[in-house]
Amino acid sequence: MEDNLLSLIIFAPLAGAAINWFVGRRVRDERFIGVVACGSVAISTLVAFYLAFRTGGALRSETPVLDHIWTWLQVGTFRADFALGMDRLSGTYALFVTFVGFLIHVFAVGYMHGEPGFYRFFAFLNLFMFAMLTLVLADNFVLMFVGWEGVGLCSYLLIGYYVDRKEAGDAAKKAFITNRIGDWGFVLGIMLTFFVTGSVSFFANPAAGEAANTALSFFRNQPVDPFTAGAILAGGATSIAVLLFIGAAGKSAQIPLYVWLPDAMAGPTPVSALIHAATMVTAGVYMIVRCSEIFVHAPTAMFIVAIIGAATALFAATIGLAQNDIKKVLAYSTISQLGYMFLACGVGAFIAAIFHVITHAFFKALLFLGSGSVIHGMHHEQDMRRMGGLRKYMPVTFATMVTGWLAISGIPIFAGFFSKDEILWKTWSAPAFSLPSTTFSKLLWAIGALTAFLTAVYMTRMMVMTFWGEERFRDTHAVKHEEPDAHHGPVVPHESPRVMTIPLIVLAVLSTFGGLIGVPYALSSIFADRDVNVIEHTLEPVVAHVPGGEHAVVESHEPAVTAPVETHAAEEISAERMFAGLSVLIALLGIGGGWYLFRRRPLLEMPRLLENKYYVDEIYDTTLIRPIEAVSREGFWKILDIGVIDGILHSIGDAVTEAGRLARYLQAGFVRGYTAIILFGALILIGLFAFTWAFQVATQ
Amino acid sequence: MEPQLSWYLALSAVLFTIGVTGVIIKRNVIAMFMCIELMLNAVNLTFVAFASFFQDVVGQLFVFIVMTVAAAEAAVGLGIIISIFRNRESLDVDEASILKL
Numbered sequence: 001m002e003d004n005l006l007s008l009i010i011f012a013p014l015a016g017a018a019i020n021w022f023v024g025r026r027v028r029d030e031r032f033i034g035v036v037a038c039g040s041v042a043i044s045t046l047v048a049f050y051l052a053f054r055t056g057g058a059l060r061s062e063t064p065v066l067d068h069i070w071t072w073l074q075v076g077t078f079r080a081d082f083a084l085g086m087d088r089l090s091g092t093y094a095l096f097v098t099f100v101g102f103l104i105h106v107f108a109v110g111y112m113h114g115e116p117g118f119y120r121f122f123a124f125l126n127l128f129m130f131a132m133l134t135l136v137l138a139d140n141f142v143l144m145f146v147g148w149e150g151v152g153l154c155s156y157l158l159i160g161y162y163v164d165r166k167e168a169g170d171a172a173k174k175a176f177i178t179n180r181i182g183d184w185g186f187v188l189g190i191m192l193t194f195f196v197t198g199s200v201s202f203f204a205n206p207a208a209g210e211a212a213n214t215a216l217s218f219f220r221n222q223p224v225d226p227f228t229a230g231a232i233l234a235g236g237a238t239s240i241a242v243l244l245f246i247g248a249a250g251k252s253a254q255i256p257l258y259v260w261l262p263d264a265m266a267g268p269t270p271v272s273a274l275i276h277a278a279t280m281v282t283a284g285v286y287m288i289v290r291c292s293e294i295f296v297h298a299p300t301a302m303f304i305v306a307i308i309g310a311a312t313a314l315f316a317a318t319i320g321l322a323q324n325d326i327k328k329v330l331a332y333s334t335i336s337q338l339g340y341m342f343l344a345c346g347v348g349a350f351i352a353a354i355f356h357v358i359t360h361a362f363f364k365a366l367l368f369l370g371s372g373s374v375i376h377g378m379h380h381e382q383d384m385r386r387m388g389g390l391r392k393y394m395p396v397t398f399a400t401m402v403t404g405w406l407a408i409s410g411i412p413i414f415a416g417f418f419s420k421d422e423i424l425w426k427t428w429s430a431p432a433f434s435l436p437s438t439t440f441s442k443l444l445w446a447i448g449a450l451t452a453f454l455t456a457v458y459m460t461r462m463m464v465m466t467f468w469g470e471e472r473f474r475d476t477h478a479v480k481h482e483e484p485d486a487h488h489g490p491v492v493p494h495e496s497p498r499v500m501t502i503p504l505i506v507l508a509v510l511s512t513f514g515g516l517i518g519v520p521y522a523l524s525s526i527f528a529d530r531d532v533n534v535i536e537h538t539l540e541p542v543v544a545h546v547p548g549g550e551h552a553v554v555e556s557h558e559p560a561v562t563a564p565v566e567t568h569a570a571e572e573i574s575a576e577r578m579f580a581g582l583s584v585l586i587a588l589l590g591i592g593g594g595w596y597l598f599r600r601r602p603l604l605e606m607p608r609l610l611e612n613k614y615y616v617d618e619i620y621d622t623t624l625i626r627p628i629e630a631v632s633r634e635g636f637w638k639i640l641d642i643g644v645i646d647g648i649l650h651s652i653g654d655a656v657t658e659a660g661r662l663a664r665y666l667q668a669g670f671v672r673g674y675t676a677i678i679l680f681g682a683l684i685l686i687g688l689f690a691f692t693w694a695f696q697v698a699t700q
Numbered sequence: 701m702e703p704q705l706s707w708y709l710a711l712s713a714v715l716f717t718i719g720v721t722g723v724i725i726k727r728n729v730i731a732m733f734m735c736i737e738l739m740l741n742a743v744n745l746t747f748v749a750f751a752s753f754f755q756d757v758v759g760q761l762f763v764f765i766v767m768t769v770a771a772a773e774a775a776v777g778l779g780i781i782i783s784i785f786r787n788r789e790s791l792d793v794d795e796a797s798i799l800k801l
Binding site for chain 2 (some may be wrong): 328667668669670671672675679
């Protein structure tokens with residue numbers, strides 16, 4: 001189904017960016033800039049909702065909404081169109097990206113009030129929305145890569161927004177360069193995909209002259225790769241999947257490429273909320289789910305994804321325990337939650353991964369915006385050791401952040417519970433397809449459960465340090481705010497303006513009830529015998545299924561999706577309920593433990609190893625960055641550049657000088673000498689003519 | 701006996717060679733100058749001989765051009781010679797050798 005409205009979703013933010021960049025910089029009116037920025041995203045949001053939910057819309061029918069804008073590249077059989085496609089997956093994504101993006105834009109109007117770069121900030125933010133929506137709605141790998149790079153660029157621009165701070169510039173470069181490593185894998189993955197399948201598109205659009213087979217449908221009839229390490233280098237589905245995962249790991253901050261995300265907190269807080277929590281960093285998850293058809297043919301790659309995801313989840317959660325910067329806690333929490341999503345992808349629970357992406361977008365955007373509100377109210381203080389007792393100064397921020405806290409910890413009803421529980425349950429019950437044995441699924445579950453516990457603990461720590469306890473900001477303020485903020489007077493935290501609190505409230509509502517779109521049958525059946533797992537039914541047709549997985553079992557019982565009620569085995573339901581109870585127990589234990597520990601001693605010293613993030617940055621510095629710098633300096637610069645390249649140029653110059661120095665001796669100053677030279681020259685020329693003439697005569 | 705083309709050419713070659721030799725071995729600027737004129741006229745002779753041989757007037761036209769240029773050159777050259785003589789009281793070219801390294 002063709003619909004040109006689809007392009008409006010991506011071009012409205014682009015227009016907003018252009019207006020803010022060219023007009024806003026002259027107008028310098030915050031009201032104008034804010035209206036343009038929020039309005040353009042609002043248009044995207046409305047169009048996305050309309051296209052998704054109208055009769056026959058993307059989420060209500062099996063056929064995607066397509067918009068072929070123009071044929072972009074066509075070389076031989078290679079074809080990449082500038083075309084958009086909205087199916088159930090990209091539609092779901094577009095909905096929460098536009099909506100959460102809109103709320104964050106509104107929040108940012110308040111947060112960025114009075115900044116000299118107001119127009120610049122919103123131009124970049126709108127540009128980011130354009131790139132992100134291009135990434136999500138792209139019809140093929142190449143256009144997706146355009147969006148992928150676009151969000152990377154905007155991330156770079158926005159992390160480095162505070163151009164006068166060195167650490168912001170460094171963080172921006174770090175993010176960009178680390179992402180480049182991942183992009184290397186992504187690009188190779190795209191090339192290999194084309195090489196193997198002969199296509200790069202996701203959707204077949206014969207109306208626009210595209211070939212009927214796509215890069216994804218190619219794999220549908222292929223045999224599954226063997227589960228061996230050798231498959232990684234075999235050049236088939238496994239190789240593609242591993243390369244794509246390298247790209248995903250860069251963008252979504254997985255081990256070993258996660259180091260840029262904590263530093264990215266140097267950007268303004270709405271940027272952290274939008275780009276580094278809710279949308280951009282989940283692009284890797286989106287890409288893997290989009291390519292689930294490839295991944296289900298590559299068990300080795302899925303195993304790697306699961307292991308990396310689980311490791312990242314646990315690793316980042318432990319670091320998050322010991323951070324004192326409120327945004328750093330949330331950054332490591334984001335990495336940890338992204339690890340969950342990859343864990344879900346790795347065990348074949350693609351829908352659970354997307355579900356967690358959505359709920360995470362709600363509660364993590366909420367937490368980030370809440371932290372932004374706190375920072376705003378504290379006059380740009382980010383250290384939680386100088387907060388405490390903010391509850392009574394910022395009641396709205398406090399109340400909304402409590403919902404985010406309960407959501408991420410996994411307390412029932414709140415959104416995070418359902419998605420996290422889903423992932424844990426799917427991990428526990430994962431088939432042996434992408435794991436060497438089912439013991440691995442238990443092991444991964446244990447890691448996930450431990451991470452859930454730690455998540456509850458560090459989030460409780462953050463909340464307690466920020467909102468409860470004694471007010472620590474008074475005594476330290478004299479030391480802290482000597483220079484620039486002195487005109488603020490004594491730091492008295494204040495509640496943020498309504499333009500900031502209203503997005504918080506909306507996100508709080510979503511964090512509370514957003515999880516209800518994915519209540520598993522095992523839980524909903526406690527109350528009524530109806531399957532209300534909307535997200536699963538929506539995404540099921542567009543996501544590939546692991547052979548031998550739960551879904552395949554379901555299908556053998558009852559193939560029709562229309563009557564899924566009977567498809568759930570009774571013992572499975574009771575097991576799932578038990579695990580849900582266990583999840584709640586873990587969350588309560590974490591919160592209780594954290595409360596008990598930090599309520600009394602909020603400034604408890606955490607292990608030095610964790611506070612220093614396992615010294616990963618230092619390890620990278622010594623093992624990678626310094627050697628590369630040394631090789632660059634000693635090898636590339638001093639030998640290759642100075643020696644070879646400069647050497648060649650200098651020797652050419654020296655040769656010319658030397659030849660000139662010798663030729664100078666011809667200038668003896670004697671007229672008769674010159675005459676003789678002319679004569680000899682003439683003789684040589686004449687001789688040459690005579691010789692060629694004689695040669696011609698001789699050969700004829 | 702009818703004069704052949706080759707006779708003219710041979711005479712021209714001889715005159716030209718004398719001119720070249722004179723330019724190289726003579727030290728007197730005036731003599732060198734005369735030798736250059738000799739070379740020019742040797743070439744003129746070739747032109748005329750060929751013009752007559754091919755019954756083509758272009759060769760004779762070239763001779764006019766050469767003579768014009770030679771006249772201009774003589775004017776400039778003699779001016780230079782006079783000024784050298786005024787400076788050095790000598791016409792020896794080997795002494796006018798300061799334009800060098």
